[in-house]
Structures are given as C-alpha cells and as structure tokens.
Amino acid sequence: MDLLIFYLIIVLDTFTCNGMSSMGLLYFLTADCVEEIDAQQVFGYALFKDGKHTRLSYPLEKFHSDVSGRSFHNGRFIQRMREKSASLPNVRLEQGTVTSLLEEKGTIRGVQYKTKDGRELTAFAPLTIVCDGCFSNLRRSLCNPKVDVPSCFVGLVLENCNLPYSNHGHVILADPSPILFYPISSTEVRCLVDVPGQKVPSIANGEMANYLKTIVAPQVPPEIYNSFVAAVDKGNIRTMPNRSMPAAPYPTPGALLMGDAFNMRHPLTGGGMTVALSDIVVLRDLLRPLRDLNDAPTLCKYLESFYTLRKPIASTINTLAGALYKVFCASPDQARKEMRQACFDYLSLGGVFSTGPISLLSGLNPRPVSLVLHFFAVAIYGVGRLLLPFPSPKRIWIGARLISVSI
Numbered sequence: 001m002d003l004l005i006f007y008l009i010i011v012l013d014t015f016t017c018n019g020m021s022s023m024g025l026l027y028f029l030t031a032d033c034v035e036e037i038d039a040q041q042v043f044g045y046a047l048f049k050d051g052k053h054t055r056l057s058y059p060l061e062k063f064h065s066d067v068s069g070r071s072f073h074n075g076r077f078i079q080r081m082r083e084k085s086a087s088l089p090n091v092r093l094e095q096g097t098v099t100s101l102l103e104e105k106g107t108i109r110g111v112q113y114k115t116k117d118g119r120e121l122t123a124f125a126p127l128t129i130v131c132d133g134c135f136s137n138l139r140r141s142l143c144n145p146k147v148d149v150p151s152c153f154v155g156l157v158l159e160n161c162n163l164p165y166s167n168h169g170h171v172i173l174a175d176p177s178p179i180l181f182y183p184i185s186s187t188e189v190r191c192l193v194d195v196p197g198q199k200v201p202s203i204a205n206g207e208m209a210n211y212l213k214t215i216v217a218p219q220v221p222p223e224i225y226n227s228f229v230a231a232v233d234k235g236n237i238r239t240m241p242n243r244s245m246p247a248a249p250y251p252t253p254g255a256l257l258m259g260d261a262f263n264m265r266h267p268l269t270g271g272g273m274t275v276a277l278s279d280i281v282v283l284r285d286l287l288r289p290l291r292d293l294n295d296a297p298t299l300c301k302y303l304e305s306f307y308t309l310r311k312p313i314a315s316t317i318n319t320l321a322g323a324l325y326k327v328f329c330a331s332p333d334q335a336r337k338e339m340r341q342a343c344f345d346y347l348s349l350g351g352v353f354s355t356g357p358i359s360l361l362s363g364l365n366p367r368p369v370s371l372v373l374h375f376f377a378v379a380i381y382g383v384g385r386l387l388l389p390f391p392s393p394k395r396i397w398i399g400a401r402l403i404s405v406s407i
Contacts (some may be wrong), residue, residue, distance in 0.1 A: 023053050033084055037076035043067030044358060046165040047344060049173040050223055054348040055165055057354040058362055060346070069362070071190070094123065101128065101138055101255065107296045108254035126293035128255045129283075131276075136244050136261035143257055144248040150266060150325070151177060151196045154208065155238040158189040161227035169270070173344065174219040175330040179270060182222060191228065194268070196329065200239050202315035208237055242266055244322065247314070249370040251304055253296035258283070263314065266325040274363040282306055312366040315322045320360055320371060335401035342382030342402070353377075379403050 044057035060067055086093045096113035102122060103109065110124035138143055163170055163181060170181040177194040184190045193216050201207035211231045220228050231386050247263040259276050286306055292298055327336075327343050347354050357374050360366040383399040 026187050032071060033077055033080035034070045035080075037080060038185040039070045039077070041073035041167050042071050042169055042182065043167050044069075044169075045142055045361075046163075046168045046170045046175065048170065049341075049344045052344075052348075053164065053221075054344070054350075054354075056170065056354045056358045058116050059359050061366065068167075071184050073184050073188075085259055090262050096121065096387075097152075098100075098132065098138065101130070102139060103141070106253065108159045108252060112157050113163055126254065126296065127299065127309055130255060130261055131235065131255050131259035134260040134264055139261045142250055142252050142255055143262065144250070145245055146243045146248065147243050147264070149198050149241045151194050151242045152198065152200050152240055153267070154193040154200060154212070155240065156191040156193075156212075156228070156231040157184070157236065158191055158224070158227040160187055161189045161224060162385070163189060164221050164223050170221075170224075171268075171328070172220060173340065174216065177329045178266070179216060179220060181220075182270075189224075189227070191231065192267075194242070194325075194329075195239075198241065203237050208239075209233075209235070212237075213325070242268075244318075247307070248317075249307060251300050253300040254302060256283070256306070263318070265318040265321040267321075267332045268325045268328070269317070271321050271361065273315050275310075275314050278363060278366075279306075279310050282309045303382060304329055312368065313363050315333070316360055316366055316368050316371050317363060319368070320357075334398055335405050338382050338386060338398060338402050339379070339405050342385065343378050345385075346381050348377045379405075 033176050043060070044055060046053060046055050058068065082093065094113075098113040098383045099120075100112045101108050101110075102112055102124070108128050110122060110128060112120065112122050114120055130136070130142060132138055136145075158181070163183065163353055167183070172179040172181075178195050179194065181189055181193040185305045193212065193353075195201075201211045209232050213229060217225060217228055217232070241262050243260075244266050245264040249257055249262065258279055260272060262279075263275065264276070265271060283303075286303060286309075287293075290302075324343075325342055330340070330341075331337060347357060356365070356370065360371050360374070379402060382402050386395045386399045386402070
C-alpha cells in the first residue's frame with residue numbers, strides 16, 4: 001500500500017491528548033513526540049473578566065493519569081514527529097516544495113515538487129494526502145475554499161512568567177476581543193492577542209507596541225503584567241491572520257485533503273489539532289482493511305464516508321470555536337453584552353455547567369446535541385437573570401434579542 005503524504009505543519013502550539021490510548025500508531029507518533037521537548041501538561045482553562053476569574057478543568061477522572069492537554073514549542077514537536085515517522089520501516093521521507101498535483105483524466109496520480117537544490121522531481125502513488133496548511137496552494141482543485149479572516153493574532157513569548165493557574169490555558173475576555181496565555185515550556189508562556197479585522201497596527205513604526213502597552217496591558221491579570229510589558233519591550237512581536245473555512249470537498253479520485261488545508265475554525269479554542277488528529281484516526285480506520293488502493297474511482301467512493309464519520313467531533317469543535325469567539329468579543333450591543341456575561345457566569349457555576357462545555361471543547365464529548373443544549377441553557381440562564389426579580393418591557397426586549405443572538 002503506497003501513500004503519498006505532502007505536509008506543511010504550522011502553528012500547532014497546543015493539542016489535546018485525550019483518548020490517545022485507542023489510537024494505536026497515532027499514539028506512537030504523537031504521545032511520544034511530546035516527550036523530551038519540555039512540553040507542558042494542560043488540565044483546563046482559566047477565564048478572566050472584569051477582575052473576576054474561574055477555572056474550567058477537563059473531566060479526566062475516567063482516564064489514566066497521563067491524559068491531559070499538551071502545549072509546546074511547535075518546531076520541537078514537528079521535528080520529533082519527523083524523526084518518529086522516518087524511523088518506521090515502511091516510511092520514506094522526502095523533503096521538497098510541492099508545486100502542483102499531477103492529474104490524468106480527472107485522477108490525481110501524484111505530485112511535482114522542487115528539491116532544496118532546485119531540481120524538479122515527480123512522485124507517484126495511488127493516494128495522495130494533501131495537508132499543506134492554512135495557506136494551501138493545492139486545495140483549489142480539491143475543494144471549494146471559502147476562507148474568512150475574522151481577526152488576527154499578535155503573538156509574544158513571555159519569559160519566567162508565573163501564570164495565575166499553573167498548567168492551564170488562560171482566556172481574558174478583554175475589550176475589544178480575547179487575549180490568550182498558555183505555557184509552551186517550563187520557562188516560557190505564549191501570549192496571543194486577538195485583534196478584530198484584517199488590519200493590525202504597524203510593528204515597524206511602533207504602533208503595535210503602543211497598542212499592546214496602552215490598550216492590552218491594563219487588561220491582563222496583575223501577575224502577568226510585568227512579564228507582558230517586558231515581552232513587548234523585547235520586540236519579538238509576530239502577527240498571523242486567523243482563518244476559518246468550512247469543509248467543502250470535491251471528492252477527487254487519487255487525492256484527499258486533510259488538516260487546515262481542508263477545514264479551519266477560529267483558533268481561540270485551540271481545537272485545530274484535536275480535529276486533525278481525530279480525522280487521522282477516522283481515515284486510518286477506513287484504510288486499515290484495504291490491501292489495494294489502485295482502483296482510484298472505487299477508493300474515492302469508499303472514502304466519501306470519511307466526511308460523514310468526521311462530523312461529530314469536527315462540527316462540534318468548529319461550531320463551538322466560532323460561537324465562543326463571537327460571544328467572547330466585546331460589543332456595544334446590550335444583548336451581546338448580556339450574552340457575554342451570561343456565558344461567563346454560566347461557566348463559573350461549576351459542575352456540569354463547566355465540565356459539559358469543556359468536554360465539548362476538548363473533543364471528549366463529540367455529540368452536537370450536547371452543544372445545542374448548552375447553547376440554549378446559556379441563553380435561558382441569561383434571560384432568567386434579566387427578568388428576575390422584576391421584568392420590565394426593556395428587559396423583556398433585551399431577553400428576546402439575547403435568545404435571537406444565541407440561535
């Protein structure tokens with residue numbers, strides 16, 4: 001069985017190891033790859049809003065002690081993945097830049113690529129798996145790419161910073177949009193500042209540093225403030241557009257799209273790697289019983305079930321990521337303000353009100369119906385707060401709009 005996998009892996013700072021024990025080879029390729037790279041265990045999230053904070057922990061009671069999220073330096077993890085893959089007897093690692101897919105009578109036969117020394121080569125296989133990241137230049141012939149860029153992330157690395165909650169991701173519900181902090185090593189914390197829209201302040205002329213110091217810094221927790229300002233002063237500031245793209249594949253004989261080249265959601269929740277790993281498990285289980293991939297049309301028809309089988313986890317995480325981003329962003333609209341506060345207070349209730357959403361977020365609960373129930377529960381909770389103890393026409397109107405916002 002020959003598979004040609006072209007990949008470009010970018011910005012994968014966090015992913016969830018939940019359920020890895022059932023993933024066989026995938027466990028071998030990932031769980032072991034977070035060892036010896038100073039990866040940090042992540043047990044949940046901490047939410048901050050207007051001086052208040054709450055902790056949301058992954059419901060890991062039913063799992064063994066090693067199961068948790070992991071956060072790390074992307075480059076270290078990628079290098080470990082390459083080393084681990086190359087060590088397998090049935091894997092041959094080739095490095096190059098793919099310039100095009102090779103098509104013959106509607107079937108993808110392989111790729112054309114350029115090596116480091118400039119040679120143009122071709123590689124052929126019965127199945128080419130294209131996963132060249134969010135900036136994919138190969139997906140246009142394999143899907144209908146409708147890419148949306150709702151915001152950009154401004155990235156910093158804080159050194160020797162003690163987070164308020166160790167081994168947790170931190171989400172600050174700031175104005176105008178959320179700020180993220182999470183550990184990527186034993187001495188470093190990644191900060192991602194969300195800036196709405198596609199235009200960000202200039203780094204070159206100092207506008208960005210001024211924005212971070214005057215607008216963002218006053219909103220971060222006091223424990224992080226000095227480290228944040230020091231990171232801004234150090235000047236190693238990077239920006240990246242946040243992209244979302246629904247999965248809209250063209251089933252094509254001989255090829256399959258995966259990863260960010262295939263489907264993206266807002267990275268606020270860090271769910272991209274969870275979706276990607278889940279997709280790999282689905283594909284692995286579909287390919288496992290096959291002994292011959294050479295009948296491309298039949299294989300293409302068979303793999304159409306991949307798009308159905310991936311939906312429970314993928315659609316849940318994708319929908320939640322988009323919804324939470326909209327809710328967590330500040331807004332002058334009173335109904336959206338109430339929804340934002342209701343969401344924070346709902347999650348702060350603890351018990352099933354926090355473990356339910358966090359299990360959806362982490363992929364532990366891949367049931368879309370649970371997501372719908374929590375959406376409406378937050379809305380009803382918000383309306384109830386508005387109408388008690390004495391409803392008024394204004395509050396009833398805001399409550400009605402709050403319900404409409406949640407739909």
